[in-house]
Amino acid sequence: MIHFATGACLALMGMTDADLINRLLFDYLAPADQALVRRVLATLRENDRAPPRLIRLRHQEGGALPCTMAVYRMQDSPLLNITLSQYGNREQPVAPADGDVDAQTQLLIPNAFTKAAVASFAAEDGGTSKALTLVQMSNLQQIRAHLTEDQDRVLMTEIGAVLRQYSGPEAVAGRLAENRFGVMTPTDLADLIARDIVQLAHDLGLDQPLEVDARTLDATGFALSHPDRARLMLYALRRFAEDGIKDMDALSSSSSIVADFARDAMGRLAKLRGDLKGSRLALSFEPIHDLSTGRTHHFEVLCRINGERPGPSITFAEEVGVINDVDMAVCGMAMRELETAPGDISLAVNLSAASVSSDLFMQALMAQLSTRPSLAGRLLFEITETGRLDDLARARSALNGLRQRGFPVCLDDFGVGMASFTYVRALEFDYVKLDGSFVSRMCESHREESIVVSMLTLCRSLKVTAIAEHVETAEQVLRLRSLGCAMGQGWFFSKGMSRPKRRDIDLSSLTRPSRWTPTVQDFRA
Numbered sequence: 001m002i003h004f005a006t007g008a009c010l011a012l013m014g015m016t017d018a019d020l021i022n023r024l025l026f027d028y029l030a031p032a033d034q035a036l037v038r039r040v041l042a043t044l045r046e047n048d049r050a051p052p053r054l055i056r057l058r059h060q061e062g063g064a065l066p067c068t069m070a071v072y073r074m075q076d077s078p079l080l081n082i083t084l085s086q087y088g089n090r091e092q093p094v095a096p097a098d099g100d101v102d103a104q105t106q107l108l109i110p111n112a113f114t115k116a117a118v119a120s121f122a123a124e125d126g127g128t129s130k131a132l133t134l135v136q137m138s139n140l141q142q143i144r145a146h147l148t149e150d151q152d153r154v155l156m157t158e159i160g161a162v163l164r165q166y167s168g169p170e171a172v173a174g175r176l177a178e179n180r181f182g183v184m185t186p187t188d189l190a191d192l193i194a195r196d197i198v199q200l201a202h203d204l205g206l207d208q209p210l211e212v213d214a215r216t217l218d219a220t221g222f223a224l225s226h227p228d229r230a231r232l233m234l235y236a237l238r239r240f241a242e243d244g245i246k247d248m249d250a251l252s253s254s255s256s257i258v259a260d261f262a263r264d265a266m267g268r269l270a271k272l273r274g275d276l277k278g279s280r281l282a283l284s285f286e287p288i289h290d291l292s293t294g295r296t297h298h299f300e301v302l303c304r305i306n307g308e309r310p311g312p313s314i315t316f317a318e319e320v321g322v323i324n325d326v327d328m329a330v331c332g333m334a335m336r337e338l339e340t341a342p343g344d345i346s347l348a349v350n351l352s353a354a355s356v357s358s359d360l361f362m363q364a365l366m367a368q369l370s371t372r373p374s375l376a377g378r379l380l381f382e383i384t385e386t387g388r389l390d391d392l393a394r395a396r397s398a399l400n401g402l403r404q405r406g407f408p409v410c411l412d413d414f415g416v417g418m419a420s421f422t423y424v425r426a427l428e429f430d431y432v433k434l435d436g437s438f439v440s441r442m443c444e445s446h447r448e449e450s451i452v453v454s455m456l457t458l459c460r461s462l463k464v465t466a467i468a469e470h471v472e473t474a475e476q477v478l479r480l481r482s483l484g485c486a487m488g489q490g491w492f493f494s495k496g497m498s499r500p501k502r503r504d505i506d507l508s509s510l511t512r513p514s515r516w517t518p519t520v521q522d523f524r525a
Helices: 009-013 032-043 110-122 138-144 149-166 192-201 226-243 255-277 311-319 322-339 359-370 392-404 419-426 446-461 474-482
Strands: 048-058 064-073 080-085 131-137 173-177 182-187 212-218 280-290 295-307 347-351 379-383 408-416 431-434 465-468 486-487
Touching: 009 048, 009 080, 032 048, 032 064, 032 149, 080 131, 110 173, 110 182, 131 149, 131 192, 131 226, 131 419, 138 149, 149 173, 149 182, 149 192, 173 226, 182 226, 192 212, 226 255, 226 311, 255 311, 255 322, 280 322, 311 322, 322 347, 322 359, 322 379, 359 392, 379 392, 392 408, 392 419, 431 446, 446 465, 446 486, 474 486
Parallel strands: 295 347, 347 379, 379 408, 408 431, 431 465, 465 486
Antiparallel strands: 048 064, 064 080, 131 182, 131 212, 173 182, 280 295, 280 486
């Protein structure tokens, strides 16, 4: 019940001070925030303060207004002093967009949480939340399967309220997977969070207790720069989102274990940086051939670190947010190679989704390309699917900028995951690479070949040139050619070369194996 009100009530709620007296505060809270406010008010002791938290007020004229709410419980009095301030001025962060919030818990979705958490760790002032607490509820899905719709809604709302309660004024709490959550906290609050969630399950009368495992990683005690601290947390977040706490004993409140985790991650980062700065990064060139003529069309540029395939290093670079450095190093080496190569040599360089999404990276790349106009038409860029393009409008602008300058763009690994189709629908490509997992089995399985046929049909409809990966047999070459696939890449033509050298192949003598029967009707132009 509101006993006294003054200030900007009309602006915040659309009602005068006098109109609010004797009304219920919860009538003016957005439904999604009522559980959070209820928890904050219930846990305050006498002479205790609750730091500002983000909530939304329902305005008399409709809509919800983001505000911060600070609370003070007076001594020897049942009354609470609640201060509401409009949210979004220069001194405060911007409220998250509706699309960045999980509807069930009102927590940030994975990408939004990751960005907010990394930004908080990278901030020079460190913010108020300096520790990352990861929470896993192993039996959450099992419990939810036996709840009614209303019970499930209450449970998820209350779980979100607990995590938001401990997230402090920056309100950085997120749902990373179905049963995995993260929250930025001022210090190690793992035990308190686990305790409150277990108690929550008891208060709701669930048939079985929630199995809660919470760990806090606090990197402030280590001599790390703010950017490296953010990279360490990004690495931890991605490992947790993929593997959960089970395989992450390093994410413990034990300072010695956390130190080992930090040293391992930072040691790997230092080694990767050393490889990039030294002479341990080399290029390999794998040719792409025209399936009609056998002529070499261009070469894909593959990097090697210390002479080995860089798979684990590339994955780690993406996990700690330094894949841009790897991509830029490879781009620079490829450009220098082209400047000394014969004029009929063209190269394709891989760009990660993270690099395409980085304004700083794309500006640096464009600056390098502007000084090398002679490379237009000879340098292609392949967009890999190791990461996800979240901002398609930004990606479209970046890729169109390359194409307008004469640098074609290719989508790599088409067919793996639904993201491929999202990209093809939203972005413009000159080439599409059919993932080799389909090509390698297309002559053995009607199902696999039908998928290849469907992808080729889509490419023709979009007027995009198709390139088949992992072409290793004459049978595959003939089948792909008969289905209308323009180009192929794989060990049938050549393994990687230390330098790009044209080796055109005579495909006219290829014949079908005597026992081979096509499983899908051939494409006729």
